[in-house]
Amino acid sequence: MEYAAARDGMVDSLEHELRGVVEPDPVGTAMRAVPRHEFVDEADHRAYNDRSFEQYGTRVLAPSTAGALVQALAPEPGHDVLVVGAGVGYTSAVLAEIVGDEGVHAVDIARRVVWAARDNLRRAGYGGALVDRRDGARGFPEYAPFDRILVEAAAVDVPRALRDQLAPDGRLVMPLGAGEQRLAVVDGSGVVREGETVSFDPLLVEGEQGGVPVRNRTAREDREHARRHAERRRGWEHDWIEWD
Template sequence: MEYAAARDGMVDSLEHELRGVVDPDPVGDAMRAVPRHEFVDDADHRAYNDRDFEAYGTRVLAPSTVGHLLQALAPEPGDDVLVVGAGVGYTSAVLAEIVGAEHVHAVDITRRVVWAARDNLRRAGYAGALVDCRDGSQGFPEYAPFDRILVEAAAVDVPRALRDQLAEGGRLVMPLGTGDQRLATVDERGTTEGDAVAFAPLLVEGEQHGVPVRNRTEREDREHAQRHHQRRRGWELDWIDWD
């Protein structure tokens, strides 16, 4: 199967005037560049069908859903972006095409999902994107503020920590609600609720699947984030207090 042709067909359908899910620039062009099959195990050409997949106990969003989220987020080149709910890394890869991989920061509360996202992003050519294991409701304060924050999980309200980490003039997009969810956009003008959506709830520490975190793996994640922080921000900034 020629994957480039499959990608073009996928994006053509999203850009078509009858659907109008994404604009060609920048979201459509970015989705044409990202090898989605690298993020959906054993899917081959089916990775380019407009459907969800399940992987590592998490939902791999359909291309139209990703496109809808990114259109609302409206990222621009050079924006510092936080993705809460990294999943397998596909959305982060599309964002990396738009803003640059070094500007993408993603978190997920489930360790095996974080490992999968890191591997997928590296294999697809986006190793510069940082993925860390932590409670997404607390954001990623070491790299704040963020010009754009995308939350791929639902909550009743926007977590205070995420509001606090949004840069002046920035934009946050996330699903709000429980049974009836709406895609909300938060910016300097306030909160605007848009289309109806259906997302899994935002998990906080202690609610994730799997075994408790071991001290060694917790330390490894901290060291991983620390190395990226030093590489991106330089040694002139204050040392991070990880404790």
């Protein structure tokens, strides 16, 4: 199987003026270089169809979705990038093509997914990318600040830790919303611009990943919201309360 031709056909469709998902440079060029078949079980031409796959209890984003995320992120060579919700590593590989694999830091809450991402990235030629098992909402403070942060999971608001780890002139991209989600771009000053409607799995916290007992997110969040509301303080007292 000649994968290069399949990759070119995939990216040609994403760059076409009727779709306009990605620009030729740098995102289109990066996607033409990444061997997507190394990241999906269907290691043949089906890997280059514009569809998602389920692996290890996580979703491998469709090429159009991954391309749109990276396009919105606007990474540049030399940037330090954090990927939250690394999955099996495909989006991290596309970013590594642009910023260099040493500039990619990825986290995922599921251990077996982290192992798969590490193996896939190494096999695809991006062994310098760092993938660690972390609660994504807490980011990766050891390597902060980041020029770009990409969150491949949805939340109602941007986690405070991720805001704190974004460089002053940085950019964060993630889906925001509970029911209806929109792809949001957040700059270093905290300004949020919401774009197209999207659909992503929720950002999991410790205890909700696959292989452990599943919590009732709604009930837990309701309890936390009620507790925080009851403990809310004003004035000088607010400064020393650590909500996390």
